[in-house]
Amino acid sequence: MAKILVVDDEPDAVELVEFNLKSAGFVVVTAADGAQALKKARASLPDLIVLDLMIPEVDGLEVCKLLRRDPNTAGIPILMLTAKAAEIDRVLGLELGADDYVTKPFSPRELMLRIKGLLRRRETTEAKVEKMQFGELVVDVPAHNVTVTGKRVELTATEFKLLTILAQRRGRVQSRDQLLKDVWEYDNVIDTRTVDTHMRRLREKLGKAARHLDTVRGVGYRFVAS
C-alpha cells in the first residue's frame, strides 16, 4: 500500500487530508514544518508527498528543492498546496519541480483525484523498462532477445510480443480479450483460445522459466516476477 507524507502546519487541514487518505487505504505520515518534513521524507521514503507551500522552519519551496537534490528523494512525486493561484507558475516551474498542485481551499475529492493521478502516472511510466530480468529469464525488448540462464531462446514475433506485454504488466492479470487487443491489435475476429495455444508454445520454449507464466483460471494469465 502506498505511503504518503502530508506536510502542513494547520492541524485541521492535516486531519482532513489524513482522514481521506486513510479511508482510501493509504498509509499516512505527517509533518508540521519544513525541517520535520525533510527528516520524515528521508526516513520513511514515501511514495508521494503532499506539501503546503507556506510552512514554518523551512518553507515549501525550499523543502521541494532540497528533496529534489537528494538522489534518494528526487523521484518522489510532490503535490503542492498553494493558497494563491498566482504562485502556481513558480510551483510548477523548473525552479521547484513539483508534479502537480491544488489551490486552497480545495475539495478533498479533488485532492484525492490528483494524488491517485500522480501515483498512477508514475506507475505506468516506470513500468516501461526495456530490458527486464527475472532470475534466470532476461527479456531484452529493443534487442528482441530472450535468454534463459544465459542461453538464447528463439521466439516468433507473436510469442515475443506476448511475453513482453505480460512481463511489462507483471503482477497484474491480463484477460484473454485484453491480450488479444494488445498483442494482436484490434483483431477481434480471433478466437480467444488462440491465446492459450501461444501460451503453450511460450511455456514449451521457455522451459523452466515458464514458472513465471501463471494461469488464473476463469480470468486470464499473469506474469510473476519472483
Add this chain to the structure above:
Amino acid sequence: MAKILVVDDEPDAVELVEFNLKSAGFVVVTAADGAQALKKARASLPDLIVLDLMIPEVDGLEVCKLLRRDPNTAGIPILMLTAKAAEIDRVLGLELGADDYVTKPFSPRELMLRIKGLLRRRETTEAKVEKMQFGELVVDVPAHNVTVTGKRVELTATEFKLLTILAQRRGRVQSRDQLLKDVWEYDNVIDTRTVDTHMRRLREKLGKAARHLDTVRGVGYRFVAS
C-alpha cells in the same frame, strides 16, 4: 446507467431535475430533507448526489460533511445547489468538500452538463481502490491476488469477485439478491442459497481472516474492516 440522488425540499425543483435525468437515462432517487438524504445515500449508494443547500431537518452543509466522513459515501461526487452566489466559496472549500455547484435558478441544460462532467471526471481519473488492506487480509484486485498474513490464498474467480465486492462496500450489508446481481451479473435464474455456499467456501479458504465476513441474519452479508 448511473444512479443519482436528488435532494431538495421544493417538489417543483425535484420534479424538474428528476424529469431531465430520467430522460437522459439515469436512475433517480429523491429525498426531501437531510435525514432522508443521509438514509437514502447510505442505502442506495448513488453514483452522484444533487444536494440543495437549504433543506429542512439536517441542512445541506451538514449532510455533505456527514457523507464525507463515512468511508462508504466519502467517494460520491456531490453537486451543490445554492441560492446565493456568495455561499460558493464555503461550498467548494475545505469545510464542505462538494465537487461542483450550480446557483439557483439554473437551467436544466446547465445542470445536466455539470452532472455529466462530474461523472466523466470520476470515470476517467478516479481509479477504484485497487489494493485494500484489512489487518492480516490483503486484497489486490489487478493482481487478482489475496493474502492472509502474507500467505497467498487461492480463490476461484467467483470467490474473488464476491470478496472484492463485499470489501469495496465494507460496512454495508449486501442482500443475497444484490450480490447475485453484482457478482453473477443479471443471472437471476440462480438460487439465492448459492451465495451461502460461496460464502462458506470463502470463509474456509480465508481461515482466520474470515472474521471480516459477517452474516446479518435475515438480510445478507457484510464485510467488516476491523
Add this chain to the structure above:
DNA sequence: CAAGGCCGTGACGACTTTGTGACGAACAGG
C-alpha cells in the same frame, strides 16, 4: 418453550475451462 425459518455444511453431478496434439492456410525466402 415450541415452531418455524434461516443459515452453515458436506456431497455430488453437470458444466466450464484449460492444456495439448494435430492440421491446414498463409506467408516469406530462396
Add this chain to the structure above:
DNA sequence: CCTGTTCGTCACAAAGTCGTCACGGCCTTG
C-alpha cells in the same frame, strides 16, 4: 514455384469449478 516456418483453429481429455440439494443446528418469534 518450392519449402520450411508460423499462425489460427479445432477436437479431445483432464482438471477444476459451480449450482443445487438435503440435513441439521441455531436463532427468532410468538
